[in-house]
Amino acid sequence: PASTDGHLWVAHNNDLSPEVEPDIVATEWRVPGDPVVFTIGIGPWISVGFNSAGLALTGNEVSPNDNRIGIPRLLHVRDILRRRTLDEAVEAALSPHRASSYNTILSHRDGGVVNVEGSATDAELIRPGPEGTLAHTNHYVSARMLPYEGDPEYAAGSAVRYRRALEWLAPGQITEHVLRRALQDHTGAPHSLCRHPEHGAKSKTVFWCLADVTEGTVTYGRGNPCDSHDQRYAFD
DSSP, X not given: OOBTTSOOEEEEEEEEOGGGGGGEEEEEEOOTTSOOEEEEEETTOOSEEEETTSEEEEEEOOOBSOOOSSBOHHHHHHHHTTOSSHHHHHHHHTOTTBSOOOEEEEEETTSOEEEEEEOSSOEEEEOOOTTOOOOOOSSOOSTTTGGGBSOHXXXXXXXXXXXXXXXXXXXXXXXXXXXXXHHTOOTTTTSSSSOOGGGTOSSEEEXXXXXXXXXXXXXXXXXXXXXXXXXXXXXX
């Protein structure tokens, strides 16, 4: 309900070490029996992904303190993206055999959105409020998951970006243009939404994406969203 066109929109910035930026790859996966999947990440490893059944997977790395032996996140996320419904994706994200978990934001063109704020042994499901918006950065925000925070110092900087994201969403009337401006925001540097080493950040935004989940289209780019070449993917 917060978007002016009634569509479900997802905006994502991905921050990593600057030296990995040349290795960012966008990949289309066509596996018999599975939905077509479009992903962005380092080589074959998936950071974000979308599929032709209408599922979108974004989110953030967190620092859980309960990691264990089990299915690694890089394989776990591939399994989630094979699912066709939001309920199936949430079930996969909550696999009891996972070694760890990220904060995994799952959305579907049917309008459903669930933020699986997880660790290896626990998780909280967070949904948008009545205003229809949701944001997350690289730390736990739910009361249930706060005991699993493994890097309180980093969480303090992540909270700066979290509050700024909420400020962008608060007025409602969200458009693609508004979300793109938010991705390029340098307020609060070095703890800004668009992160640069020259602004003092230890990592940088190595890719970004902006998806109309309702339509099944993804606009994305390598590097910072304030200075990159737009590319576009659309499901058939």
